[in-house]
Amino acid sequence: MRKNIVAGNWKMNTTFDEAVTLTKELLNLEKQFDKNTEVVLIPPFLYTKTLVDLTQNSKIKIGTQNSANILEGAYTGEVSAKMIASINAQYVIIGHSERRAYYNETNQILNQKLKLVLENNLIPIFCVGEILAEREANKHFEIIKNQLIEGTFNFSETDYKKIVIAYEPVWAIGTGKTASPEQAQEIHTFIRNLIAEKFGVNLANEISILYGGSVKASNAKEIFNNKDVDGGLIGGASLNAKEFTDIINAF
Numbered sequence: 001m002r003k004n005i006v007a008g009n010w011k012m013n014t015t016f017d018e019a020v021t022l023t024k025e026l027l028n029l030e031k032q033f034d035k036n037t038e039v040v041l042i043p044p045f046l047y048t049k050t051l052v053d054l055t056q057n058s059k060i061k062i063g064t065q066n067s068a069n070i071l072e073g074a075y076t077g078e079v080s081a082k083m084i085a086s087i088n089a090q091y092v093i094i095g096h097s098e099r100r101a102y103y104n105e106t107n108q109i110l111n112q113k114l115k116l117v118l119e120n121n122l123i124p125i126f127c128v129g130e131i132l133a134e135r136e137a138n139k140h141f142e143i144i145k146n147q148l149i150e151g152t153f154n155f156s157e158t159d160y161k162k163i164v165i166a167y168e169p170v171w172a173i174g175t176g177k178t179a180s181p182e183q184a185q186e187i188h189t190f191i192r193n194l195i196a197e198k199f200g201v202n203l204a205n206e207i208s209i210l211y212g213g214s215v216k217a218s219n220a221k222e223i224f225n226n227k228d229v230d231g232g233l234i235g236g237a238s239l240n241a242k243e244f245t246d247i248i249n250a251f
């Protein structure tokens with residue numbers, strides 16, 4: 001059976017002291033976490049190793065928000081999948097809409113990143129999602145299909161099984177506007193069907209598909225309640241330990 005996952009994407013928030021405090025608060029709350037949900041914290045790069053060390057005796061997993069599309073060498077400012085693996089972080093977000101929009105990351109670049117993440121035995125959280133204009137033009141299915149095919153479909157079944165997909169409608173990120181449970185379920189089913197067409201139903205049923213975009217403790221239940229929604233990628237609400245715990249327990 002596929003895993004339920006709740007991952008907190010801290011984005012470019014928190015100072016070092018705030019990141020440590022938030023992690024310690026979550027460690028204190030850990031015994032309250034739903035046992036069947038994998039919890040992942042995704043801090044800014046700089047704090048990754050500290051969080052890996054702080055959480056080493058817990059079930060909390062640590063990830064990064066990005067990784068380079070090249071393995072190593074003279075690429076000033078980049079951080080590679082090999083480096084991320086070397087400090088025992090386990091997850092990597094690939095293709096967040098903020099990376100696509102502000103740093104011009106194309107499906108081709110993201111596909112190169114994904115390859116390196118998989119080769120380094122990390123778990124990618126591959127993000128797809130449409131902007132508002134695309135939804136209003138009824139192009140969201142086509143956009144998501146393209147992101148998925150160009151970004152992820154050239155891998156073997158063995159590799160594909162390790163990928164987590166996140167559907168994040170860009171119009172719902174940080175806007176307070178969530179996709180309705182029906183809209184989320186509709187796209188999640190669409191994604192799972194595309195994976196089933198390419199890799200078979202059994203494999204598609206093993207893939208965790210997370211929803212992201214203004215998930216809060218107050219709306220998490222109705223979103224997670226859909227059969228193809230296997231958890232959430234949480235931005236703003238993951239910066240508060242109590243709120244994030246309530247989201248973890250929303251299944």
Ligand code: 13P
Pocket residue numbers: 009096168172173174175176212213214215233234235236237
């Ligand atoms: P918000 O939860 O702040 O809308 O952000 C969602 C997101 O982008 C998570 O990756």
